[in-house]
Amino acid sequence: MAKRLTKIVTRTGDDGTTGLGDGTRVGKDSRRIEVLGNLDELNSAIGCVLAEELPDVVREALAPVQNDLFDLGGEVCIPGRSALWDAHVERLESRIESLREPLPPLRDFVFPGGSRAGAMCHLARAVCRRAERSLVALRAHEAASELSVKYLNRLSDLLFLAARTINAAASSPETIWQPGGEAG
Numbered sequence: 001m002a003k004r005l006t007k008i009v010t011r012t013g014d015d016g017t018t019g020l021g022d023g024t025r026v027g028k029d030s031r032r033i034e035v036l037g038n039l040d041e042l043n044s045a046i047g048c049v050l051a052e053e054l055p056d057v058v059r060e061a062l063a064p065v066q067n068d069l070f071d072l073g074g075e076v077c078i079p080g081r082s083a084l085w086d087a088h089v090e091r092l093e094s095r096i097e098s099l100r101e102p103l104p105p106l107r108d109f110v111f112p113g114g115s116r117a118g119a120m121c122h123l124a125r126a127v128c129r130r131a132e133r134s135l136v137a138l139r140a141h142e143a144a145s146e147l148s149v150k151y152l153n154r155l156s157d158l159l160f161l162a163a164r165t166i167n168a169a170a171s172s173p174e175t176i177w178q179p180g181g182e183a184g
Contacts, residue, residue, distance in 0.1 A: 021078035031138040035076050038131035043069040045124035049162075052117035055169045058162045061095040065155060072148050076135075079143050084151050092154040099161040103168060110174040114167030121163035128156040 017025045018033060026032060043066055050062055071083035112122030132152035138144045167174060 021074065021081075024079075031134070031141060032076060032079075035131065035134045035138050035144075036073055038127065038134045039069055039073045039076065042124065042127045042131045043073075045120070045127045046159075049117060049120045049124055052120065052166075054117060055165055057098065058121075058165050061099065061158060061162060064091070065158075068151070072151065075145055075148060076138075082145060082147075084145065084147055086147070089147065089151050089154055092151065092158050096154065096158050096161055099158070099165050103161065103164050109177040110164075111177060112163070113175060114163065114172040115170035118163045118167035118170065118172060121159055121166055125156050125159035125163065128152055128159055132156065 013028065016028055018028050019025050020032070046062055046066055046069070050059065050066075054062075068084065068088055075081050075083045112126070113119050114122075132149060135144060135149050135152060139146070139149065164174065
């Protein structure tokens with residue numbers, strides 16, 4: 001892999017195609033490349049969250065996710081490859097419970113926002129949902145892992161609770177949605 005990364009400008013994509021990990025060339029507008037782009041954006045958004053001051057419990061929950069997302073990208077890039085396992089989903093579920101327990105229960109929807117890091121985490125959650133939707137769309141037409149969809153679904157839950165945890169630690173109150181009303 002290191003040799004492949006020594007040359008950044010290859011010109012092989014100038015015709016609007018790109019290579020998958022198995023050597024197949026596909027259009028840059030293919031569903032599979034859409035998923036890869038969404039996963040890349042998600043990983044970048046999580047990287048932005050991790051660049052902020054965070055409670056340790058949030059950092060510990062999110063840091064391994066970046067590696068998981070590269071593994072998931074490898075699955076998508078090499079059709080038929082499996083890189084995520086039940087243990088990955090179980091780890092997310094465990095982290096979800098550890099973040100959920102100390103938080104006050106929600107009875108209403110909250111607006112994305114709060115502290116800068118909390119708002120960035122909400123944005124990462126929205127990108128995660130898009131990545132999940134694009135993976136579901138891919139699965140409707142091509143082979144892709146069902147477990148990967150489950151992983152992204154759990155990850156969006158984790159990101160929501162991470163945002164709430166970040167905002168609680170920053171003493172940044174959540175703004176409750178009031179149907180037909182004004183925020184405040």
